[in-house]
Amino acid sequence: MTAALEVRGLTTRFDTRGGAVTAVNDVSFSVEKGRILGLVGESGSGKSVTGFSIMGLIDAPGRISAGEVLVDGADLRALSDEEMRKMRGRKVGMVFQDPMMTLNPVLRVGDQMAMAVRVHRKMSKSAALDEARKALETVGIPSAVERLKAYPHQLSGGMRQRVAIAMALLHSPSVIIADEATTALDVSIQGQILAEVRELADKTGAAIVWITHDLAVVSSLVDDICVMYAGRIVERGTAEQVIGHPRHPYTKGLLDSIPSLHAPGTPLPQIPGSTPQLSRLPQGCPFRPRCPRATELCATPPPEVTVEGQTVLCHHPLERS
Amino acid sequence: MTDPILKIENVSKRFTRMPGLAERLVGKITGGGKPVVVHALTDVSLNVDRGEVLGIVGESGCGKSTLGRVVTGIYAPSDGRVTLNGKPVAREHGGNIDKLTTQVQMIHQDPFASLNPRMKVGETLAEGPRYHNIIPAGEVRARIRALLEKVGLEGAYADRLPHQFSGGQRQRVAIARALAMEPEVLVLDEAVASLDVSIQAQVLNLFMDLRRDLGLTALFISHDLSVVRHVCDRVAIMYLGRLVELAPADQLYADPKHPYTSALFASVPTIGTGKRVFEAIKGEIPSPINPPSGCAFHPRCPLAGPRCKVDVPRLTDAGAARTVACHLNDGGVGLREVAA
Numbered sequence: 272m273t274a275a276l277e278v279r280g281l282t283t284r285f286d287t288r289g290g291a292v293t294a295v296n297d298v299s300f301s302v303e304k305g306r307i308l309g310l311v312g313e314s315g316s317g318k319s320v321t322g323f324s325i326m327g328l329i330d331a332p333g334r335i336s337a338g339e340v341l342v343d344g345a346d347l348r349a350l351s352d353e354e355m356r357k358m359r360g361r362k363v364g365m366v367f368q369d370p371m372m373t374l375n376p377v378l379r380v381g382d383q384m385a386m387a388v389r390v391h392r393k394m395s396k397s398a399a400l401d402e403a404r405k406a407l408e409t410v411g412i413p414s415a416v417e418r419l420k421a422y423p424h425q426l427s428g429g430m431r432q433r434v435a436i437a438m439a440l441l442h443s444p445s446v447i448i449a450d451e452a453t454t455a456l457d458v459s460i461q462g463q464i465l466a467e468v469r470e471l472a473d474k475t476g477a478a479i480v481w482i483t484h485d486l487a488v489v490s491s492l493v494d495d496i497c498v499m500y501a502g503r504i505v506e507r508g509t510a511e512q513v514i515g516h517p518r519h520p521y522t523k524g525l526l527d528s529i530p531s532l533h534a535p536g537t538p539l540p541q542i543p544g545s546t547p548q549l550s551r552l553p554q555g556c557p558f559r560p561r562c563p564r565a566t567e568l569c570a571t572p573p574p575e576v577t578v579e580g581q582t583v584l585c586h587h588p589l590e591r592s
Numbered sequence: 593m594t595d596p597i598l599k600i601e602n603v604s605k606r607f608t609r610m611p612g613l614a615e616r617l618v619g620k621i622t623g624g625g626k627p628v629v630v631h632a633l634t635d636v637s638l639n640v641d642r643g644e645v646l647g648i649v650g651e652s653g654c655g656k657s658t659l660g661r662v663v664t665g666i667y668a669p670s671d672g673r674v675t676l677n678g679k680p681v682a683r684e685h686g687g688n689i690d691k692l693t694t695q696v697q698m699i700h701q702d703p704f705a706s707l708n709p710r711m712k713v714g715e716t717l718a719e720g721p722r723y724h725n726i727i728p729a730g731e732v733r734a735r736i737r738a739l740l741e742k743v744g745l746e747g748a749y750a751d752r753l754p755h756q757f758s759g760g761q762r763q764r765v766a767i768a769r770a771l772a773m774e775p776e777v778l779v780l781d782e783a784v785a786s787l788d789v790s791i792q793a794q795v796l797n798l799f800m801d802l803r804r805d806l807g808l809t810a811l812f813i814s815h816d817l818s819v820v821r822h823v824c825d826r827v828a829i830m831y832l833g834r835l836v837e838l839a840p841a842d843q844l845y846a847d848p849k850h851p852y853t854s855a856l857f858a859s860v861p862t863i864g865t866g867k868r869v870f871e872a873i874k875g876e877i878p879s880p881i882n883p884p885s886g887c888a889f890h891p892r893c894p895l896a897g898p899r900c901k902v903d904v905p906r907l908t909d910a911g912a913a914r915t916v917a918c919h920l921n922d923g924g925v926g927l928r929e930v931a932a
Contacts (some may be wrong), residue, residue, distance in 0.1 A: 274738055277855040278786070312793075313788035313789065313790060314759075314788055353788045389736070397797065408914055427876050427877070428652075429876060430876070435899040455652035458651065458815065458817075458856060458859050458860050459651060459855065459859045460876070460877075461859070461861075462858075462859030462860070462861075462873070463859075463873075465861065465875075469798065484788065484789065485861070486789065486863055487818075487860070487861040487862055487863045488859065488861045490862070491861040491862070496929045514863065524790060525789055525790060525862065527794035528789055528790055528792070528824075529789065529793075529818065530793075530796065530818045530819050530821065530822035531818035531821070531822075531862060531863060532863065535821055535822050535823075535841060535842070536800065536822065536823070538797050538800065539793040539796055539822070540788065540793070541793040542793070544763075545733065545759075545760055545791060546758075546788065546790075547757040558637055562816065590749050
């Protein structure tokens with residue numbers, strides 16, 4: 272069975288005045304139909320650039336310098352700009368953090384959704400509006416017919432994000448990339464949307480890449496997790512493996528620093544230092560200067576070690592507990 | 593009985609937007625064009641004891657940031673008063689603040705926005721104490737260096753500009769700036785919300801260390817329930833401008849009394865519990881321009897009864913230093929029960 276989305280050796284570089292910066296470095300993962308993959312990392316880890324690279328949305332001075340992005344087995348990187356544009360929104364959809372940036376503020380919700388339908392499919396506007404209504408109902412928007420007539424500013428933040436998700440669903444894409452899609456929302460609204468996203472994956476069979484910095488969100492939503500650090504995937508496995516038995520010292524450090532796992536008022540285990548600048552990465556393992564397990568060996572590129580489907584990029588992975 | 597250092601008494605804050613000329617003209621015909629009033633805070637009373645860290649939790653529009661600003665004296669309350677050691681935090685003149693206490697200091701969410709990018713960090717730290725003569729002029733440099741070291745930075749960093757620091761370091765500078773004024777009370781408004789997880793732990797540890805060393809009193813405003821539980825002694829839950837529940841942190845988390853508090857806990861994703869269905873609160877947060885009648889939470893509350901639509905619940909005693917504003921705790925939700 273081919274995965275809905277397969278990324279192989281994806282490398283994205285930005286040519287800056289200070290030299291080339293590798294924002295995404297040899298990233299590989301795959302997502303099968305109906306599954307949700309959590310792409311987790313802190314700021315600057317390359318998680319968003321990975322999402323943009325999959326969508327073919329990297330502009331100069333950035334460029335994808337190596338790798339393949341296969342959607343239903345077809346390589347998106349082999350497509351021309353024109354062919355890619357036909358693919359975007361139809362086979363792969365994207366949801367961004369800020370729905371106000373996604374939606375056109377001067378068009379009614381229905382008009383812009385109908386437009387998005389008719390870009391890829393020949394149909395009358397009223398038929399397109401009907402498609403839009405169905406998409407809004409799929410994401411749990413009540414009285415969808417009235418919402419179609421609303422302007423984005425007339426909707427709440429949670430409603431707007433639902434509209435953005437509905438737009439990504441219009442053409443039943445094989446792959447949906449959601450970049451911090453609930454980060455800007457209140458917890459009660461986030462809870463509603465996470466429940467709907469889970470249902471969508473099960474119902475529509477779309478493969479979803481859920482990009483976030485929030486480990487608690489991925490731990491309760493996704494099937495598989497990739498942890499990124501300084502442009503690389505440092506750990507990959509099922510959610511149970513990565514959250515329950517992290518093997519990379521960075522993953523372990525991240526999980527340990529979450530307050531809810533410790534008695535109130537006690538000092539939190541912290542990862543020393545701060546995330547490195549991509550233009551000045553240390554030799555070998557990029558996590559080496561902050562890592563409690565680092566040795567001289569870590570100045571050489573870390574090997575990929577896989578045990579029972581859980582892969583880590585580390586010289587000294589933690590034992591499975 | 594402990595002695596409350598900060599008293600917030602029946603504070604309300606309304607923001608009024610007057611209609612523009614065009615709206616008034618249209619209003620003459622349609623009957624609209626009236627001032628729009630946002631009820632940001634309604635009748636909030638709270639005491640903060642010396643040495644206590646009080647968490648203020650709620651979703652957007654609940655008034656938690658407005659409360660922080662009223663306590664700092666940046667906003668004058670529409671009703672009620674805020675006193676620090678018995679003295680008002682701000683003196684008001686014609687609706688504007690004209691004298692402000694230096695004893696309450698605020699730490700903001702975004703350290704990229706709260707530090708002047710063109711001012712050396714040392715100057716930023718020295719500006720307040722110098723102006724208010726808090727530190728003798730001859731000692732300023734030495735004190736600034738000591739402060740930077742206290743927040744885990746190097747004294748020599750005083751000569752650097754904000755852009756030379758990472759986000760976590762900037763938030764340390766912001767904390768040092770607040771401490772430089774030797775405040776009685778700190779107000780932290782989402783102070784760790786914009787930081788990465790690994791950096792957030794560093795800043796929380798710093799806060800807990802400072803609290804222990806300096807005996808800080810603080811209002812810790814946050815939407816993050818796990819962070820609040822970790823650093824706060826008591827927690828106040830707010831909804832649409834009102835205080836709905838107030839309890840010691842351990843008790844609140846073990847046994848929430850208000851249906852909103854329970855629902856909030858149920859919607860928060862937690863780590864390590866595996867995949868689950870979120871018991872999401874239904875519906876949207878209503879607008880503070882036109883809050884629902886009775887209990888503001890009633891349209892979303894699974895336990896609401898007829899009384900909740902008409903009767904505003906007051907904060908009532910729920911035992912063990914706890915209060916909750918819910919009819920379930922105050923005679924029941926049915927109309928007949930009120931009459932009885």
